[in-house]
Amino acid sequence: MTFRGLTWDHPRGRLALERAGGPVTWDVQPLEGFESAPIRETCANYDLVVLDHPHLGEALNAGCLRPLDELFAAADLDAIGARTIGPCLESYEMAGRLWALPLDAATQVMAVRGDMVQDVPRTWDAVLDMARAGGKVGLSLAGPHAFLSFLSVAQALNPGMDLRNGDVWVPTDTATQALAILGELARLTPEQVWPLNPIGILDLMSNSDALALCPLVYGYVNYADHALDKPIDFHDAPSIGDGAPGSILGGTGIAVSTRCEMTEDLRAHLLWLMREDTQTGFIPQNAGQPSARAAWQDADVNAPVGGFYAQTTRTLETASIRPRHDGFIAFQSDASALLREGFQSNCPDGRLASDLADLFSRSQKTVGRKAG
Template sequence: MTVPTYRGLTWDHPRGYNALAAATAQADAFSLSWDRHSLEGFESHPIGELCARYDLVVLDHPHVGEAVAADCLVPLEAIFDADEIAGWRGAVAGPSLASYHYAGRHWALPLDAATQVMAYRRETVALPPIEWAQLPAFAEDHAVALSLAGPHAILSFQSICGALGFEAGAPRDTFVDRAVAREAFSLMAALTGEVTRRAQALNPIAMLRAIERGEGIDLCPLIYGYVNYATRGVGFADAPAGPSGRIGSTLGGTGIGVSKRCRITPELLDHLRWLMSEPVQRGFIPQHDGQPALRSAWQNEAVNAATGGFFAATLATVDAALLRPRHDGAIAFQTAASAQLRAALLDGDAADPLLDQIDILYRKHHPAGAET
């Protein structure tokens, strides 16, 4: 009897690869190997092309609209019972499963939960700020950097808008209400000093490494949390709050999607169930550099003790996190809008011309009547 052979694709970081690779040893009814691509490829590569080459694809939720348009993923409803899906929905941290729900179905299993949080160097920051209003003054005495590389400028902008009261997800013709957008841009402009300029090309992994190594950055107010750095001198805290106390953050994390090319077997589905099970999420995955999705793991005392309290310190931010646009065209919008915003901040441009361009891009890349 021929043993089924599967190829999976994940992203090239211990958090994205090590647990999945180690888990293949648990499977004896099939063969599964995992390839890796860069963080930038994970964030922007067309999902249809990846699904044409791989059986399992680790993806981020902004790709789901593109995946539905390309008809390249199998919905979870076609391979798992409704009770199982409902159980995962209630068990995950924050909107991790909801982020993969689009066009009436779910398109990935939320293996990993993450969102933008505050990261700081423990040696130089005794007490990180808790509100956006405190950041400009804090930056006068500390090296504060915004995360602007790749899509992160626009993601930080959306998060600040959320802290200031913007409600994402409602049908609209503009990306963000203009009054809130101006205030968010003003905050970002105030923090685009020399430290941010030097760090403008750093993706979140490189930014966290710079904080870890003491390379001129004391704090980043919004950066995707990586548990791997929590025991290396990097402290993590909830993202800054707005004047009403609302935390602003934009969900990240990853899910495993099953491509249309995959030959689905009961054994493969059992393997995916195993990865999502509570013992594995609070044991095997964190023990292999992973960042679990289940709330029970984020609240587990042993998991927190081993990771410098990373999960307990940031769970409130995960629960409050906003979703990114997920329509077909969301990745193109995210890429173009982030480039425009980054350039405007670095060049010292005025807010309204930039915000006009972002709204034009949003309408261009957002099909009329499409979900967000």
Template sequence: MSGAPIQGLTWDHPRGYVALERAAERARAEGLDLHWERQPLEGFESHPIEDLAERYDLIVLDHPHIGDAVAGDCLQPLESLFAADDLARWRAQSIGRSFDSYRYAGVHWALPLDAATQVAVARTDRLEGALPSSWTEVLALAARQPVCLSLAGPHAALSLFSMAAAHGDAPTGSEPDRLFTGQGATTAWELLSELHALAFRGWAGLNPIGILDAMSRDARAVYCPLVYGYVNYAVAGAGTQPLHFADVPAGSHGLGSTLGGTGLAVSRRATVGDALRAHLVALMSPAMQEDFIPFADGQPSARSAWSHARVNGAWNGFFAQTQSTLEAAIVRPRHPGYIPFQTAASALVREMLADRLAARAALERLQSLYQAHRPAGSEV
């Protein structure tokens, strides 16, 4: 091996590190001195990318961080690292908007390494009747059996975004200066407020991983309509039962979910030689996406992997059962200042739900908060 070691940062969950670390082991055997460190999920969701880019060559990030990263000039655009044919191929193979979510200010800033969105999850061994197919059915279920919501951290705002999108009012849709523009957000708020009043509160402080782990262990809640999917919980583990993952409930405009997943970005401090470039290209190859990443606790970004019979056979149908939701998932705003807005908006949503605030007042407060965080004239 020659040259300085390449330092990467990913997040501390098997879905975030197993495939990358195994691939790095192979790469080191071939002469590429690549090492991965980990940060908690909360750091992945909120830690400033500019700070991380000073210390790491490769960074696994979430697409809403892109605006701040571009403003801080701390990442290398993919167009400067890869051929146009490579980018076109990766865009064509990627599920939903996984690839496009990392395009900002006219160029792409990260490879879609991992694909995820909010999905529905159930303990079908405890659920009475069929899974809800609509938000009206979710309310009916919550009146009979314990249903939980994922509202901790940024997820209160993201749940509202998804429910609004399902009712035709995706955030910053037709008017970038407005968070919501139509009746759909009002309908979503009224549904969320009613559901919050009925929901099981025992896991209110848990992030998505915590909720899925709790559901798999004690089933005090039998259903969650919107929680970021983790394939790892689709099969039984030590002391856990397998969870059943499915498409989210539909609203008047179909499925509504907010895209998650991760991108692999290259910082300005990195020197990208032929060996590292080849390693990154290999991670996006069909062989890695279909035959390696899904069997290393990962959720690949290639659409072909989500419909692959062998992949679904290994994970109790997780991928095929949630593919339609992922294809329909919306992209969050990515302008500078969005991450602080997301944090503040989620805290405000929790506060307003607890106070049973009416839709009009709640949405006006969220709009004021959005205006305070979005730079005038910035790209969404």
């Protein structure tokens, strides 16, 4: 029996899955579709869906995913959880159940052209100093990323925040401080960088000298390959002073739609993808970005990519989980558009913080609805 799966169209998203064989035929969609396509429609057409955790509220209220405790033995899920780095597995836990297997681990980190930057900044103050000095610093602002950058700076300022349930918002003083940092950096960001998604930014850095540093961009190990002419170095996200890096978790999980009838063959294949030896061998050998902590600590996995994993482990271990309520996906797109417009028009930070809070409040209309 053959199953249909949908993943995203980048070597990191598709290559390992395609080469793994097994009972699944994989289709792909662009990154923008992955970030914003309605999950109900996707699950109606596919047995397996590669998704990111902010889609969970929408998916649960649509009743289109199968809880994994009905499909896998508790011992198998516990073992996967024990092996997984940072909050990657818990980001797929909602309403007391697990809804996806953490296939891929990522968070926002700092991307640097090591041949162009001699002293890598570690704090937001140092990033601002570099940008003011004309150091070719640019923010990731396209799509949902202006808002995700805001959340990351807010998390660095206020590491105790936990927004995952969609029932609380960033305190006003934290939001205002974060917007002051980002607003200045946005205005110093080269114009050609503004419309680029993370892949576009990393392509620009890898193929030209137009940008030396992006302080927050989702890490793609493919661009750290030292076989490239201009490899990119990845480091922990910036902090506020001596604090922890502020970063918003990304990565992907494999979810099972309600249209899928699980077989032993499919179950075995999915468990094989999550095995530690697969995660430290097959996945990174085929352009994937593993979720197993052992892979991030493995010297052989790190060697060909300039220590990508080791140099960003701290950020991933402390990364924060986004709100996941039904309504969040549309909100993060609208919030990003609001921020881009605010940065371009020099909107006062306090007013922009208030507008964001109002927009978030309107997105909460479905919070508390019963997950189906």
